[in-house]
Amino acid sequence: MICTLALMVGLSGCQLMPAAPPTRATVSPAANAPTVNASTAPTPNRYTVLFDASHGETSGNADWVISASQPDPLGEQAAPKRETDWTGALSAWGVALQKTGRYRLMTLPRGGQISYGDRTNQLDLANFDVFVVPEPNVRFSDAEKTAIMRFVQNGGGLFMIADHDQSDRNNDGMDSLRIWNDLMTNNSVQTGDPFGFHFDMLNIDSDNPRDIPASAANDPVIHGPFGDVSGSIIRNGTTATIDPAVNSTVQPLLYRSRADTSGNGGVFFLTSSFGQGRVAAWGDSSAIDDGTGARNEKLFDGWDDAGGSNAILALNATEWLAQSGIDVPAAANIPTVIVPAVTSPAVAGPTQPALVQNGDFERGQEGWRVSSSDGRPIITGQRAHGGKQSAMLCGTNNCKASLTQMLALPVGIRTISLSYYILIDTQETNHAFDFLNVEIRDAGGKKLRTIQQLSDGDPAGEWRQTSADLSEFAGQTVQLVFAATSGKTKPTAFFVDDVSME
Numbered sequence: 001m002i003c004t005l006a007l008m009v010g011l012s013g014c015q016l017m018p019a020a021p022p023t024r025a026t027v028s029p030a031a032n033a034p035t036v037n038a039s040t041a042p043t044p045n046r047y048t049v050l051f052d053a054s055h056g057e058t059s060g061n062a063d064w065v066i067s068a069s070q071p072d073p074l075g076e077q078a079a080p081k082r083e084t085d086w087t088g089a090l091s092a093w094g095v096a097l098q099k100t101g102r103y104r105l106m107t108l109p110r111g112g113q114i115s116y117g118d119r120t121n122q123l124d125l126a127n128f129d130v131f132v133v134p135e136p137n138v139r140f141s142d143a144e145k146t147a148i149m150r151f152v153q154n155g156g157g158l159f160m161i162a163d164h165d166q167s168d169r170n171n172d173g174m175d176s177l178r179i180w181n182d183l184m185t186n187n188s189v190q191t192g193d194p195f196g197f198h199f200d201m202l203n204i205d206s207d208n209p210r211d212i213p214a215s216a217a218n219d220p221v222i223h224g225p226f227g228d229v230s231g232s233i234i235r236n237g238t239t240a241t242i243d244p245a246v247n248s249t250v251q252p253l254l255y256r257s258r259a260d261t262s263g264n265g266g267v268f269f270l271t272s273s274f275g276q277g278r279v280a281a282w283g284d285s286s287a288i289d290d291g292t293g294a295r296n297e298k299l300f301d302g303w304d305d306a307g308g309s310n311a312i313l314a315l316n317a318t319e320w321l322a323q324s325g326i327d328v329p330a331a332a333n334i335p336t337v338i339v340p341a342v343t344s345p346a347v348a349g350p351t352q353p354a355l356v357q358n359g360d361f362e363r364g365q366e367g368w369r370v371s372s373s374d375g376r377p378i379i380t381g382q383r384a385h386g387g388k389q390s391a392m393l394c395g396t397n398n399c400k401a402s403l404t405q406m407l408a409l410p411v412g413i414r415t416i417s418l419s420y421y422i423l424i425d426t427q428e429t430n431h432a433f434d435f436l437n438v439e440i441r442d443a444g445g446k447k448l449r450t451i452q453q454l455s456d457g458d459p460a461g462e463w464r465q466t467s468a469d470l471s472e473f474a475g476q477t478v479q480l481v482f483a484a485t486s487g488k489t490k491p492t493a494f495f496v497d498d499v500s501m502e
Contacts, residue, residue, distance in 0.1 A: 047322040048104045049097065049130040050123060051090065054112040055179075056137030060169030063293035064134035064285065066094030070109040071123060073098070083290055090134060092290035092303045093314055096226075114140065116147035116154075125151040129322045132159040135176045135285040137169045140183055149189035153275030153408050153477065157321025160281040161288060164203035164236045176285075177201055177238060190477070194443065195272040195279045196247025197240045200265075204256065207234040208307040209268040211255040214375070220366075221271060221280070222253055224316030229253075232269060232308035235300065237284025240267045248445050248479070249273040249369045249406055269313065271320070273369070274443075275408030275477050276357065280317045288314055323357075323366070355407055355416070356480070359499035361389045373400040385421045385463045385497035393436065393484035395425070395493030403482040403496060406443065411475040418451070418468045418480070420499040424460040426492035431457030433487035436494040440470065441479040448478065456492040463497070470501070 057064040065088035067073030073094055077085040080099070083092035097103040108114065108123050116125045125131055125147060140148065152158050160180055168175040174182075177199045184193050210231030216222055222229045232254055242250045242264045252267040259266025272279045282288075284302075287310040291301030303311050357367030361379050368391075370378045378401060380392045393401040409416055420438070428434060432455035440449045451468045470478075484494045 046102045047130065047319075048128045049106070049132060049318065049322070050125065050128040051094070051105065051107045052114070052131065052133040052136065054108045054110055054114070054138075055133070055140065056170045056172075057134055058110070058294075059137045061298045062135060062137075062169055062285070063089040063297045063299060064288070065107060065293075066090045066105060067107065068294070070107040071112075073105055073107065084292055087292075087294060089289045089291070089293040089297070089299050091292060092311065093288060093318075096311065096315055097318065114144040114147050116150045125156060128156065130157040130159060130318060132161075132318070134159075134161045134288060135163045135167070136179045137174065137176065138172065139174045139179050142188065145183050145187040146189060148183065149187050149194075149274075152277035152279060153189060155276040155323070157278045157280070157318075157323065159317065159321055160279065161285055162199050162238055162281070162283055163285045164238050165201045166203065167236070180281075190274075190443070193243055193246050195274055195281075196244060196250030197242045197267070197270060197272065197281065199281075199283070200239050200241055202238045204234050204237055204239065206236075207256050208232070209234060209254045209256045210308075211257065211259060211261050213252055213255065213261040216251060216253045218377075219251065219253060219271075221313070221316045221320050224312070225319055226315040227309065227312040229309050229313045229316065232282075232284075232287050232310055232313055233302055233305050234268065234284050235286035235302060237268075237286060239265070239283050240270060240281060241265050242267055242270060244445075246444050247272055247274070248404065251369075271317070273406045275406060276355075278321050278323065280321055282313075282317075355409065355501035356405060356499050359420075359501075360387045360497065361391055362387045364389075367405055369404040369406075371400075371402045371404075373398070378403060383423060383425070383495045383497075385423070385495075387497075390423075390495050390497035391482070393482060393494045393496065394434065394486040395491055397486060397488055397491050399484070399486040399491065401484050405480050405499075406477060407480055407501070408477050409470065409473050409475060413474055414471060416470040416474060416501060418470050418499075418501050419465060421463045421465050421497045422454065423463045423495040423497075424454065424456065424458055424492060425495065426456040426460050427490040428456040428487075428492055429490065431455060433490070434485065434492035434494075436482065436484045438466070439481045439483065440473060441481055443477045443479065445479070448473070454494065463495075 051066050053065045067076045067086035067088055069075035080086050080095045083095050115121045118124045162176045181198050250272040252270045254269040255261050256266045256268050268283045270281050286302040289300050290303040291299050293299050364379050378391050381389050384390045391403050434456040436454040438451040439447050441447050482496050
């Protein structure tokens with residue numbers, strides 16, 4: 001049981017939380033902080049999160065803020081220990097992150113502007129790892145939509161929280177469903193559901209989504225550092241419809257009851273990637289409501305609702321969106337944010353990410369979308385070119401396996417050099433029955449170029465490097481795909497390692 005971690009972050013009902021795998025961080029009761037291996041110990045305030053309160057998040061009975069002190073919640077209580085130390089219906093979420101010692105939180109207050117790359121704006125998205133937007137009720141301007149899309153494309157994490165159809169709290173004709181769908185279909189960066197989904201115009205009265213598809217059985221949001229997710233709740237909410245043909249990285253994590261978990265409809269919680277960034281989407285704000293907030297607000301405690309593990313889901317997803325494992329430099333050159341009577345520490349911003357994330361696979365499958373017809377793990381310590389791990393595609397009969405990463409290639413660069421190492425380990429003596437294709441595809445999955453074709457008949461038993469120039473795709477968002485197949489007998493394993501791009 002991980003009750004100690006539950007108590008630290010302010011979760012209730014820890015008897016519902018199954019034990020975490022041995023490799024996860026545990027909590028030292030004396031230190032009241034996560035205990036992690038020294039070589040991988042995160043630095044203080046490693047992850048920066050901006051909660052939006054500038055788009056009607058406090059309209060009507062909503063109070064979707066982490067604290068009444070804005071932009072800096074530390075102005076209300078510098079060392080919160082319980083959710084009521086900060087005022088807001090999302091205070092439990094904020095306090096749980098704050099108590100880990102690894103997060104620096106800010107709020108974009110009413111009247112604030114969403115920007116990306118504006119050095120005059122201290123709360124510019126470029127200064128943050130994660131942007132949480134809890135049920136917006138004011139439409140994003142065209143400039144704001146561009147900023148949000150560029151933020152994700154360049155490595156940011158976007159947490160999209162919606163609510164039910166006709167939940168227009170400020171009576172301006174726009175509810176969160178229409179606002180989110182407008183962002184995805186009407187922006188200057190990429191339209192046509194670029195994240196691979198759209199929200200459904202539904203009002204589902206009550207449900208407890210618990211159906212986790214097989215493809216998400218080992219997902220880091222379902223099984224993360226804050227615990228294991230068993231389900232969530234809908235108390236007047238909606239679902240989403242996914243479109244993997246538009247964005248193959250879209251991953252449903254929870255379906256509503258009785259939905260087809262192999263289908264595209266009825267998805268209540270999902271994740272996706274766009275460019276170098278990540279997206280998480282949730283179909284109901286009730287799940288994040290902790291029941292506390294400003295005086296006279298009519299709130300609902302979904303955070304602790306026994307019908308789902310909502311707190312764990314929110315916290316695991318925040319960690320995943322922050323792209324756990326990516327270091328933030330000590331000198332981030334980010335301005336200090338000042339609030340009356342309280343001086344906040346400098347907001348450390350994310351680095352410009354490498355073009356290929358986790359190309360040595362030392363952080364498991366982070367940054368990659370993996371698929372295997374037999375369900376076997378693709379990341380392995382069996383062989384490695386450098387470090388301790390590599391990716392192994394197939395190695396069994398009748399196999400189909402793939403390894404995919406979405407890449408946002410920069411504009412105005414003469415050369416973009418892709419490099420990777422492959423080792424072939426085969427039992428085949430008659431050739432060729434087993435194949436590996438290395439391809440560049442567009443964001444929708446259409447093949448643009450085949451970089452290399454290998455088979456069981458190619459030289460085996462040693463690592464061989466391949467390089468290719470991808471400058472023709474500069475300025476585009478593309479997918480790098482390693483796709484393997486094997487025949488009915490005498491399997492071949494294709495090992496991939498040290499993938500990089502400069």
